[in-house]
Amino acid sequence: MPKKKITAKDSLKAKTEINTNTPIINGHHCLDYLGGYSDVGYGWVRDNSTQKLAHRASYEIHHGPIPKDMLVLHACDRRSCVEPRHLRVGTQKDNAADRKARPKAPLSPSDKTAIINDTDDFNAIGRKYNISRNTVKQIKGLIP
Numbered sequence: 001m002p003k004k005k006i007t008a009k010d011s012l013k014a015k016t017e018i019n020t021n022t023p024i025i026n027g028h029h030c031l032d033y034l035g036g037y038s039d040v041g042y043g044w045v046r047d048n049s050t051q052k053l054a055h056r057a058s059y060e061i062h063h064g065p066i067p068k069d070m071l072v073l074h075a076c077d078r079r080s081c082v083e084p085r086h087l088r089v090g091t092q093k094d095n096a097a098d099r100k101a102r103p104k105a106p107l108s109p110s111d112k113t114a115i116i117n118d119t120d121d122f123n124a125i126g127r128k129y130n131i132s133r134n135t136v137k138q139i140k141g142l143i144p
């Protein structure tokens, strides 16, 4: 029997959740992707036999093809977010400018303690604090 095809659209629909702890941007909270993540904190979705980055797949589904060599940028600065109204295309330069305009608040010592004691999986912790899974592991002392 042929394997059932799963499109990126199906994957996104099945594995997202509105995160009401996030600020409202463009009229909407973040829509967090709950599936698999890359080490740097971007979601992966299955698109038939290939894998796509979740936020790029969401952009393509809602806004159309991404021009060659362009990035999909987050208005909310949260890599786990796939809310189409938080996504726009931009260049590497735009991305760097965004980052400069919006420096990330450093984690406080109490955040770090909370992360160390948090028994959720690394992806879920990363979503709560908007950090990558690798950063979670570093804070927990699991990787250098």
Ligand SMILES: [Zn+2]
Pocket (backbone or CB within 6 Å): 029, 030, 031, 074, 075, 076, 077, 078, 081, 082, 083, 086
């Ligand atoms: Zn968002």
